[in-house]
Amino acid sequence: MQVEEIAGRLDAQRVEQVELRCLALIRGLAEGDSLALDLRSTEFLASLGIRFLVAAARFAVQRKVSLLLVVPATGPVRETLDLAGLQNVLPLLESLPAD
Numbered sequence: 001m002q003v004e005e006i007a008g009r010l011d012a013q014r015v016e017q018v019e020l021r022c023l024a025l026i027r028g029l030a031e032g033d034s035l036a037l038d039l040r041s042t043e044f045l046a047s048l049g050i051r052f053l054v055a056a057a058r059f060a061v062q063r064k065v066s067l068l069l070v071v072p073a074t075g076p077v078r079e080t081l082d083l084a085g086l087q088n089v090l091p092l093l094e095s096l097p098a099d
Contacts, residue, residue: 001034003070003096007041010049019052026060026067034066036096042071045080053081057089070096 004025006018025035037056039045053069060067068091071078081092 001036001097002029003036003038005038005041007043009044009046010039010042010052011044011046012048015046015048015052019055022052022056023059026056026063026065029063029065031064032066034068035060036068036070036093038096039069039071039077042077045077050080050084050086053086054089068093070094 002025004022008014010018022035022037029035037053057067069081069086070093071081073094078092081087086092
């Protein structure tokens with residue numbers, strides 16, 4: 001499993017940069033591999049960030065790659081993800097799975 005930490009704010013100023021990096025990571029994975037986006041250090045998630053996560057989930061399905069989010073059980077980012085219904089699109093974990 002590859003892990004990509006996303007720290008700070010995932011807002012209009014950063015989302016394009018983060019999206020390009022994550023989509024490149026997904027593209028580089030072999031069928032059946034996994035990518036965990038670690039959002040435990042993410043402080044803010046804007047609507048563009050949600051759009052990026054949905055796009056990444058769709059791309060991962062096309063590439064036959066598993067994508068999951070690591071996010072605390074409480075806090076503003078988890079609340080935003082829950083309100084957006086992303087728990088129905090991507091697995092939301094509180095910690096990284098053991099290898």
